[in-house]
Amino acid sequence: MRKIAESTVRRLSLYLRFLEHSQGQGHTTISSADLARRGGTTSAQVRKDLSFFGSFGKRGLGYPVGELAARLRDILGLRRTYRIVVIGAGRIGGALVQYPGFRQRGFNVSAIYDSDPKKVGSRWNGLLVRDVGHLEADLKREPGDIAIVVTPADAAQEVTDRLVHAGVKAILNFAPIQLTVPSDVVVKSVNMALELETLSFALANR
Amino acid sequence: MRKIAESTVRRLSLYLRFLEHSQGQGHTTISSADLARRGGTTSAQVRKDLSFFGSFGKRGLGYPVGELAARLRDILGLRRTYRIVVIGAGRIGGALVQYPGFRQRGFNVSAIYDSDPKKVGSRWNGLLVRDVGHLEADLKREPGDIAIVVTPADAAQEVTDRLVHAGVKAILNFAPIQLTVPSDVVVKSVNMALELETLSFALANR
Numbered sequence: 001m002r003k004i005a006e007s008t009v010r011r012l013s014l015y016l017r018f019l020e021h022s023q024g025q026g027h028t029t030i031s032s033a034d035l036a037r038r039g040g041t042t043s044a045q046v047r048k049d050l051s052f053f054g055s056f057g058k059r060g061l062g063y064p065v066g067e068l069a070a071r072l073r074d075i076l077g078l079r080r081t082y083r084i085v086v087i088g089a090g091r092i093g094g095a096l097v098q099y100p101g102f103r104q105r106g107f108n109v110s111a112i113y114d115s116d117p118k119k120v121g122s123r124w125n126g127l128l129v130r131d132v133g134h135l136e137a138d139l140k141r142e143p144g145d146i147a148i149v150v151t152p153a154d155a156a157q158e159v160t161d162r163l164v165h166a167g168v169k170a171i172l173n174f175a176p177i178q179l180t181v182p183s184d185v186v187v188k189s190v191n192m193a194l195e196l197e198t199l200s201f202a203l204a205n206r
Numbered sequence: 207m208r209k210i211a212e213s214t215v216r217r218l219s220l221y222l223r224f225l226e227h228s229q230g231q232g233h234t235t236i237s238s239a240d241l242a243r244r245g246g247t248t249s250a251q252v253r254k255d256l257s258f259f260g261s262f263g264k265r266g267l268g269y270p271v272g273e274l275a276a277r278l279r280d281i282l283g284l285r286r287t288y289r290i291v292v293i294g295a296g297r298i299g300g301a302l303v304q305y306p307g308f309r310q311r312g313f314n315v316s317a318i319y320d321s322d323p324k325k326v327g328s329r330w331n332g333l334l335v336r337d338v339g340h341l342e343a344d345l346k347r348e349p350g351d352i353a354i355v356v357t358p359a360d361a362a363q364e365v366t367d368r369l370v371h372a373g374v375k376a377i378l379n380f381a382p383i384q385l386t387v388p389s390d391v392v393v394k395s396v397n398m399a400l401e402l403e404t405l406s407f408a409l410a411n412r
Contacts (some may be wrong), residue, residue, distance in 0.1 A: 004411075006404055014384060038382050076403050077410025084402075095301040101382060101399035107406075146405055170405040177306060178246050179221060185409040193307035194217055196290075196396055197219045197282050198212055199352055199376040200313075200365045202392040204283025205210075 008049050012040040012072055015046070020068040029062035081106040083142065085168075087159050088150035089114035089122075089129045092174055096148060098125045107146070111138060115155070132159065139166040146170045153177045160187075214255050217245040218278055221252070225275040243258045253317035278403040287312040289348065291374075293365050294356035295320040295328075295335045298380055302354060304331045313352070317344060321361070338365065352376040366393075 018038035022030055030164030030180065032043040050068075053075055073079055086093050086101070090110050096102075097109050112124055114134040120131045130138065147163045149156050149171055163171065164185055173179050173189040181187050225352035228236055238249040256274075259281050279285055281311065284314050292299050295318050302308075303315050318330055319338040326337045336344065350402070353369045355362050355377055362381030369377065372389050379395040387393050 001219065004407075009404050009407045012407075013397075013400045017382070035218055036299075038384055052363065052369075075407070075410070077406035078403070079262065082402075082409075085270065091301040091304050096298040098297050099398050100247065101397070105399050105403065107402050145409065146402065164395055170409050172401055172405060176223070178244055186269070186402050186405060186412075190396070190398075190401055192302065192305050192396075193261060193311050193313065194219045195378055196217055196288070196313050196352065197284070198215050198394050199378060199392060200283035200288060201210075201215045201218075201281070203351065203376050204281070206390075 003055065004052060008052070009076070011041060011045070011049055012076060014039045015049075016069060016072040017076075019065050019072065023065050023069060027065055030065050030068075031062045035063070037099075038090070064206040078106055081108055082145040084146050084148060085135075085139070085163075086108045086148045086150060087114075087121045087132060087135070087153075088112075088174075089116070089124060090150060093148075093150040094124050095149065097127055110142065110144070116169040135159075135162055136166050139163075139168070144168050146172065147175065148172045149179070150174045208331060210258060214258070215282070216245060217251070217255055218282060220245045222275060222278040222282065222284075223257075225271050225278065229271050229275060232336070235270055236271050236274075237268045247372055269378060282313055288351040290315045290352050290354060291341075291345070291350040291369075292318040292354045292356060293320075293369070294318075294358075294380075295322075295325045295330060295340075299354075299356040300330050302356065303333055315354075316348065316350070340373050341365075341368055345369075345374070350374050352378065353382065354378045355385070356380045 009132050015035050015038065018035060019030065032046040034054050035046045036043045042153050053071065079197055086097055086109055093112060097112055102109060111130055112127050113130050114120055115132045119129050122129050147168045149160060151159055153175050156173065156177055157179060160171060160179045160181060164181055169185050171185065171187045173187055221241050221244065224241060225236065238252040241252045243250045259277065290313050291314055294351055299318060303318055303331060308315060317336055318333050319341055320326055321337050321338045325335050328335050353374045355366060357365055359381050362379065362383055366377060366385045366387060370387055375391050377391065377393045379393055383395050385393050
């Protein structure tokens, strides 16, 4: 497959949300203009984004809602469920475990780990906080598809190395450092302060 | 100023973090190779990123750490502090109010709002949860620089309209909808499920 930019993948996710919403309202076709509005883009961009993945819809008739939604779910890898493990039972970790948007997309948080004996054994949203010392043994028994790393910065690389060694191929990183992983592992970093800096940059450079 | 891609701005933030770390360790110069490692990129990209903003450093001697950090703080708008208001005292809102990385970058969460009478009047990390009905009056008295919207999807556009009307020019949106704002307002959206979908896409398309 051609290399697809992350910005394209994000728009595909937004299109899918809008398609599902439209389907729920009983619509069977949708125009590229409607999809563009939802994705914060132009009709031309919508057609270009979707053309990466074959031809959809008939000129002038719009896209068939159900068929396009199914195809986007395919493309985004959402025909299956994913086992998610969260490392770090701090405030952000706790919020993520309870995030309602995950389960409805098939992202099932199945375990949360911490190294703090005061946290291990407590329950977060019904999930038992496990000792991170058991990570490898647990992953051997129940492999994880995606790990969310929400540890302090100085623990993140070590725990990432352990996750990679235990076979995890995708990591969502909330720790404020750049993680080093082998080329067959994909990392996506989220840093709240960095998000705010894209805004302070915009405010400072208008 | 030339239009700078968001991916460039994010790398500048990462370079700044590494420069501050190096400064703390007593280093006075730094190579583009070191900055590249931290930003997850190449030396050539570092030189290109920094060339947008004038010339830094001497060929072969590396970049002067203190001077480059100060310049990046300028570029990123970090020479000042920002007043942040958070709308929505749910789980993610609560985690954000306590996020340690904000204050050290000059992002001061000064108020949190909710519409739920059970939450209004309670304290989150020392901050009183205010009634969102008072938003306009409060912003008139104490203008907000950046608003973080963490409401349910169906409340997000209305509260955004009110924020924009009250003069807020930058919004970080956690609600799972695309917000519509005037062209002089900048919105950055964060959606945890979308972040995971960039990973499921990567896993499905390897």
